[in-house]
Amino acid sequence: MANVSASASAALPAEKTFLSRLISGFTGRLLILVPYAWLLFFFLIPFVIVFKISLSQSAISMPPYAPAIDFSEGISGLWAALRELSFDNYLWLTEDPLYFNAYISSVVIAGISTLLTLLVGYPIAYGMARAPASLRPTLLMLVILPFWTSFLIRVYAWIGILKPEGLLNQFLMGIGVISSPLVIMNTYTAIFIGIVYSYLPFMVLPLYSSLEKMDNSLIEAAQDLGCPPISAFWKITFPLSLPGVIAGCLLVFIPAVGEFVIPDLLGGSQTLMIGRTLWNEFFANRDWPVASAVAIILLLVLVIPIVLFQHAQARAQEQDR
Amino acid sequence: MNATWSRFNIVSIVLGFAFLYLPIVLLVVFSFNASRLVTVWGGFSTQWYAALFRNQGLMDAAWVTIRVALVSASAATVLGTMAALVLTRYTRFRGRVLFTGMVFAPLVMPEVITGLSLLLLFVAVGLDRGFLTVTLAHITFSMCFVAVVVQSRLISFDRSLEEAAMDLGAPPVKTFFQITLPVIAPAIISGWMLAFTLSLDDLVIASFASGPGATTLPMKIYSQVRLGVTPEINAACTILIGIVSLGVIAASIVNKRREVQRRRDEQAAMRLD
Numbered sequence: 001m002a003n004v005s006a007s008a009s010a011a012l013p014a015e016k017t018f019l020s021r022l023i024s025g026f027t028g029r030l031l032i033l034v035p036y037a038w039l040l041f042f043f044l045i046p047f048v049i050v051f052k053i054s055l056s057q058s059a060i061s062m063p064p065y066a067p068a069i070d071f072s073e074g075i076s077g078l079w080a081a082l083r084e085l086s087f088d089n090y091l092w093l094t095e096d097p098l099y100f101n102a103y104i105s106s107v108v109i110a111g112i113s114t115l116l117t118l119l120v121g122y123p124i125a126y127g128m129a130r131a132p133a134s135l136r137p138t139l140l141m142l143v144i145l146p147f148w149t150s151f152l153i154r155v156y157a158w159i160g161i162l163k164p165e166g167l168l169n170q171f172l173m174g175i176g177v178i179s180s181p182l183v184i185m186n187t188y189t190a191i192f193i194g195i196v197y198s199y200l201p202f203m204v205l206p207l208y209s210s211l212e213k214m215d216n217s218l219i220e221a222a223q224d225l226g227c228p229p230i231s232a233f234w235k236i237t238f239p240l241s242l243p244g245v246i247a248g249c250l251l252v253f254i255p256a257v258g259e260f261v262i263p264d265l266l267g268g269s270q271t272l273m274i275g276r277t278l279w280n281e282f283f284a285n286r287d288w289p290v291a292s293a294v295a296i297i298l299l300l301v302l303v304i305p306i307v308l309f310q311h312a313q314a315r316a317q318e319q320d321r
Numbered sequence: 322m323n324a325t326w327s328r329f330n331i332v333s334i335v336l337g338f339a340f341l342y343l344p345i346v347l348l349v350v351f352s353f354n355a356s357r358l359v360t361v362w363g364g365f366s367t368q369w370y371a372a373l374f375r376n377q378g379l380m381d382a383a384w385v386t387i388r389v390a391l392v393s394a395s396a397a398t399v400l401g402t403m404a405a406l407v408l409t410r411y412t413r414f415r416g417r418v419l420f421t422g423m424v425f426a427p428l429v430m431p432e433v434i435t436g437l438s439l440l441l442l443f444v445a446v447g448l449d450r451g452f453l454t455v456t457l458a459h460i461t462f463s464m465c466f467v468a469v470v471v472q473s474r475l476i477s478f479d480r481s482l483e484e485a486a487m488d489l490g491a492p493p494v495k496t497f498f499q500i501t502l503p504v505i506a507p508a509i510i511s512g513w514m515l516a517f518t519l520s521l522d523d524l525v526i527a528s529f530a531s532g533p534g535a536t537t538l539p540m541k542i543y544s545q546v547r548l549g550v551t552p553e554i555n556a557a558c559t560i561l562i563g564i565v566s567l568g569v570i571a572a573s574i575v576n577k578r579r580e581v582q583r584r585r586d587e588q589a590a591m592r593l594d
Contacts (some may be wrong), residue, residue, distance in 0.1 A: 032420075035401075035407060035424075035468075038461070043426070046439055047438050049438065049441045050441055053441055121337075123330075124334060124338075130330050131326055137577075143341070145566065148515075148566075148569050149522075149565050150561055150562075152522065152546075153345075153561060154344065156550070158344055161347065200340075200341065251429065257431065258430075258434060259431070261524060279433060279525075288441070292437065295433070295434045298433075302431070309429055314421070
């Protein structure tokens, strides 16, 4: 943190007084310290606690777990406690196939939904990027607006549409396409629809920003040289939009794996996703240690995509500079 | 990109926006349904809105939610702006990698994990769950969204303005408040609005962090939705959608006006030269 004041003073003429340098060094440090300390305390330390509790035994009390480490007994107590740390909760997760299946099906559901979101989102983003420049801000706002309305409300809106006596079935039976209602509610199909719908803005925005930056003369050159439009798209447009594709896919995939609201409201009791398993473990079974172990494993599953996401963010930031 | 807007482009945009907006439009339409059945039209009526305002539990929850959102959005805006300044201005300090990670990770972290970890923190430090804990939880995740919004404005910020002010003898703190802050103000305002709506909408983290007496509106709506779809919930959702849309549209109009004004000022300045 020492070079905070150094970099500030480098931009300044030499007549800066000692006092103002002291103040600017102090404010610089404070500026870093306050958000840093906040995130450490409310973001990082909680994960350490989750990890600790995942190693403790569950107990019927409030809070419902036996403390894994009691710092009041000093070093010797710490050693005794370390020997008693149990991996029982993790063993329990491997013994019951329910958890394993929930992880696998969450990743598969999130993967399929991410691909579907890309398929739906790409033509929209592409169309937006090619729209007349005067229209683009309005289109952009129209994509962002649903993102501002409540997630819960948007998922709720689909219940009325998808249920057996809902609007979709009424419509399809009304025009005579089907004779008996489609069963969509409480199936995986409903979850796919819910995820694609809710996360579509997350896909469209990064795609649009990478497509919008693209230089159209490249495509014109390819077409002048006789390249048909479709292969020009695959050879030029798509590869150049890859940063947007990657950012969009990660923005959809990572939260979708741990999604709770969508499988709970649209998927019914038959569908299996890990976010719901964690929720039930915590709220219904009140087994905090097992819920913590589920969270730690979920985090491990997501570590690679999260690191990839941060790399992409950092790279985009470097390019903007 | 500047090219011809083909028919395929237009069709995909129209279909895309129909997909995005139709469910919300239907939800709003059926909140004015006279029939108790949500999906069968029984004539126009505003009775569900009247019922809504008589529902004391829902009104209490709405009041809690608004208070949490106001406090948490304001605190998150201050913290998030500070984080954005750190991210763009201090490129080298010990622990920067960790800091960047902590700012970006909450953006994609599954809510169940954030919620559970915050709850366990509150239990560990012996904080009673309620209004305060929900607010702290909301500050934590929304400050990261604010940081990203403000940071994107700071990156494109012309630093020569600040340097000029400091060359003329303005101390850094004064430079920040007189030069930097007015320029990044639109981003800070949209950051605040984003934090406010994130807090207004959040169900999962609030369910973990909240305790008795601090039931938020999404928690209330969720518990009623689980019992079944009713026009009353449609009415509540419609009011929420209305508030948020009005806010976003108003903000974008204000932003646009400022932009036009700024361009006019710049042109006037050029003419003076």
